[in-house]
Amino acid sequence: MSEPDADANSVLGKVQRILEAFGPDEEHLSLSELSRRSGVAKASVHRLAQELVRWGVLERRGADYWLGMRLFEIGQRVPRQRILRDAARPYMEDLYHATGETVHLAVLDGMEVLYLEKVSGHHQVKKPSRIAGRMPLHCTATGKVLLAFGSRALVDEVVASPLERMTPRTVATPGLLLQELARARETGYAVEHEQTRIGYLSVAVPLLGATGTTAGALSVTAPLVRGDVPKFAGLLGMVARRITATLASD
Template sequence: MSPAERDESAMGGLDRAAAILGAFDVTHRELTLAALVARSGLPRSTTHRTAGRMLQLGWLDKPRSRYRIGNRLFEIASLAPIRMELREAVLPFLQDLHHATKITAQLGVLEGGQILVVEKITGHRAMPMLSQVGGIIPAYCSALGRAILAYSEPSVIEAVLGAPLAARTPRTLTSPVAIMRELTAVPERGWAIDREEGVIGVSCVAAPIFGPLGDVVAALSVTGPSQLVRADRIGPAVRMAASAASRTYSTRR
């Protein structure tokens, strides 16, 4: 028995399904069987058998010769509280923010040391370099992440800043001291800033959203070309949108 087969034999059906689902991401939305095998790390026969069952369940779809995430998983995911409650409460304010600024508006939550993009409104100004809904971005160098981290427990901040802080652009802050300086400025200012730290030419302003107990649960932002994202002009609008979203979300809980 090969090492891959030994590892596979110790896995349950859900583990194998999780490995296959984990093979997909925003840059790998459709995969051939060979690509699915390579990215899941499962033997070919196991991948083919498990994927076949997932097709029957609606977890996967297979138009022509490529696998992709099935509609049934989308239906299930839409029932998650983050989608049903947080998104529904914040969406009107995201729409208002986008309408007022004509710049991409985003909603994100902290997942480990990453920001999960929950919602995004782009309008006609396409920003293909930004993460799509369901995508992740580092918390330490994003305005969304900093808006949340500024109000997070010290242990959460320590975990994020204790991990490798890679420079995504020449402007990325990678010093924990410099990042902490940014975090401590957020409460007084009312918003967090990312000045081309994720993508050159793109800046972001974000503000936190709080739950009914006063704990930070998410952040919303506007992101766009640096010449259009002027923090002194956009920051107050982002802060007011986040404050209104916080009140609405808290009363729905």
């Protein structure tokens, strides 16, 4: 667990730590596990969890706690997420039907990729991604596009940080990452081959908002045996232009 900040022992700080104790693969946690993961005393977790259950932010089933639907309802009200997702979703479905592969919509959040929406079929990516999931910027196609068409300050911050190696093919040196970003700016799209999952590739393009700044990224992920980079890049570029027009008209 990271070192708590100055506000970590406030009520809101404790609530934040309790909610963030739920990882992407933990649907439910016991009171003891919540206390251990959050670093908050068990008695405090019990008291705050009772309040959170009353608010609907947590749900209790037997001895375990689950994240509540109230969080989902509030999340749907985030303007950037709702506007971008609503504009992109119909075109993502078109893209899925044209390729038969998994389509992701992602935005930048801090120094990570945050996935807002996903369209896939029954034969989806092994170890599937999930909506509201996060991934590193330096090794995902969506992350590379957000870096390539984002601010120089963000690029400098990323290359100055340790670049986690997720597979043997992950780009983990600043020089190689900068080369990939330059190539993405030149071609208009980014590609990653087996940098996050062995056996898969992804192609991504930037999505421009009404002001012309990069609002998000759209990608297609497929097994290498079906990965047609030129086809995916062409379809993504066409769809991205339509989404940008939709955003500009809203």
